[in-house]
Amino acid sequence: MLSAVVASMTMTAIAQNVMDVNTKKLGAPIQPTMYGIFFEDINYAADGGLYGELVKNRSFEFPQSLMGWQAFGRVDVKDDGPFERCPHYVVLSDPGHNDRRSGLVNEGYFGIGVKQGEQYRFSVWAKVPKGVATIRVQLIDESSMDERQEFAEQKVDVTSAEWKKYTVTLTSTKTLKQAKLRIFLQGLNSVALEHISLFPVNTYKNRENGMRRDLAQALEDLHPGIFRFPGGCIVEGSSLDERYQWKNSVGPVENRPLNHNRWEYTFDFRYFPDYYQSYGLGFFEFFQLAEDIGAEPLPVISCGLSCQFQNPDPTKPGVHVALDDLGPYIQDALDLVEFANGDVTTKWGKVRADMGHPEPFNLKFLGVGNEQWDYDEQHGGYGPVFTERLKKFSDALRKKYPTLKLIGTTGPNSEGWDFDLLQPRMKELKVDLYDEHYYRDEQWFLTHGLRYDTYDRKGPKVFAGEYACHGKGKKWNHYEAAILEAAHMTGFERNADIVHMSSPAPLFAHVDGWQWRPDQIWYDQTQMFKTVSYYVQQMYATNKGTHVLPLTTRKQQGKKSVAVPVANQEGQNGLFASAAFDKDANEVIVKVANTSKTVQPITLNLKDLTGASTARTLTLSHHGMDDENSIERPELITPQPGTIAVEADKKQSVINDQLPAMSFRIYRIKK
Secondary structure, eight states, rough: OHHHHHHHSSSHHHTTTTEEEEESSSSSBBOTSSEEEEOOOOSSSTBBTBBBOOOOTTOOOOOOOOEEEEEEEEEESOOOOSSSTTTEEEEEEOOOSSTTOOEEEEEEEEBEEEOOOOOEEEEEEEEEESOEEEEEEEEEOOOOSSSOOOOEEEEEEEEESOOOOEEEEEEESSOOOEEEEEEESSSSSSEEEEEEEEESSSOGGTTTTOOOOOHHHHHHHOOOOOEEEESSHHHHOOGGGGSSSSSGGGGGGGGGOOEOOGGGGGGGGGGTTTTTEEOSOOOOHHHHHHHHHHEEEEEOOOOOOOOTTOOOOTTTTTBBGGGGOOOHHHHHHHHHHHHHHHTTTTHHHHHHTTTTOSSSOOOOEEOOEEEEEEEEOTTTTTOOTTHHHHHHHHHHHHHOOTOOOOEEEEOOOOSSSHHHHHHHHHHHOSSSSSEEEEOOOOOHHHHTTTTTTTOOSOOOOEEEEEEEEOTTTTTOHHHHHHHHHHHHHHHHHHTTTTEEEOOOOEEETTTOOOEEEEEEEOEEESOOEEEEEHHHHHHHHHTSSSSEEEEEEEEEETEEEEEEEEEEOOOSSEEEEEEEEEETEEEEEEEEESSSOOEEEEEEEEEEESOOOEEEEEEEOOOOOOOOOSSSSTOOOOEEEEEHHHHHHSSSEEEEEEETTTTTOOOOOOO
């Protein structure tokens, strides 16, 4: 019999929020790809963020060759360097007086962040016309009140008249966010310098061209199932020549050409004139990172349409690729699969092997296009400008790689004419999944808990590839938005037969260089913090389960009582819930979000589960609706573990709980 504790709870309260979990009836498998991450180079996510390089404009390829640098003395910029696609370099020469100096100072990305006791690898390609030239390489604090500005220094003797790479290690004696890199020419002999680089030795996995350790580790700690890259709008580019071209992002880093980043100029109210893509974090590194963090790679490629927001007229010459001219774009897609999966004897498989990865990356998914759409008669009348291109890609890719899963898109909106036009066309084209994007306010998330319950089960599967709760009038990271995202995700899990992938967006943001928010992970030059939205994703990914379990509550319809999902329907008091079974751990997992502003008593009836006495819990609760983690308080709000009693009889186990206002709680019960 159930204990007196259960019986003593008010029947009114219990009746309002009783949920039944059928622990015996396994539903749809939950895909390993269900909860993932999406990377786009926005908010200084790559250079200045995840990518470990600390020097800005290391190859002098910015349109203003010395942007990011201060040059003093006699410094000349040349353009006949050793790397075909990055031809610029500098020559430091004798300034003409014993007391004068020639050299360079690099400001980094909002400063060069260093930590006391850490080592930093300086490298440079250099040559000397004659004899030996010496450069002094320093980490400096320009505003220091110490006797000297430099706090780490090494000398490099350049001895060859041919281009050669030189490397030294600097050890920082202080922690500083606003350090700079300074190079002095010592002596009278001129020296040519190209690709001046500074990396922490302690990168993620200790790779020379590696990722910033703390940020990459945060991705690994998410346990993502899918990793979508490199965007986003940068896939399309504001123009075709600025689209992301993956072939430019592989091979030696010294010879990867600079690309304009459309986020440099998109928002004049958050404008950063020095925001470019070095391609140091390129497709090889993306694939490698996906492998490191245990996620399936999901590259997205251009379909020959530049950004349609910025180029709405598809008939304008030069803006989009004509159908008859798509051949090179389709070949790029075919070559990408070969780069990822091809044998080392193939052209692009050999490129991968030469970069240090002879084994294939086992690519299974490929996205064609980002937020493209077709037009109906009321909105331009241009017709199927996206889907007619998608079909050409699909035909070619399926012919050569029949097991590859192709992902289309339903455009930039969660509903409306463009979504309604594209969704049935995805089914007609027989894509494997289609990518939905929605950035919506609180009310949308509160009222769309049943979004996927009525989707066509015979069509393609769903990838919720970009979504976030954008608070109405407060578009920033705050606790309330994160809880509403947690509530919405119960709909992903309940509909795991149709929803196979999801990823919130954006992923990264530099506190000094952001253009878009909210974001999952924030950082400055030396520190980072995880938002509550990040922890929501982590809670789901680490408590995913293997199969859906039916979770319902009773609702009176006329004279009948029917079972319905818990998704903030009438009378459900702001509750959202889902359940899963983890076959590996032999545990039932229940997720409940309370989006109401009051404590909600809940009863979980775990049918056909007996013998349990306690359940483990993991809870997110708030200090205030607008509260968030920050650089100063990185762990203000984090998931808190706990336990709760389970009352059991011969037929079921029961959990009675008081769910805090605006909270998210996960229960794990051993079966």
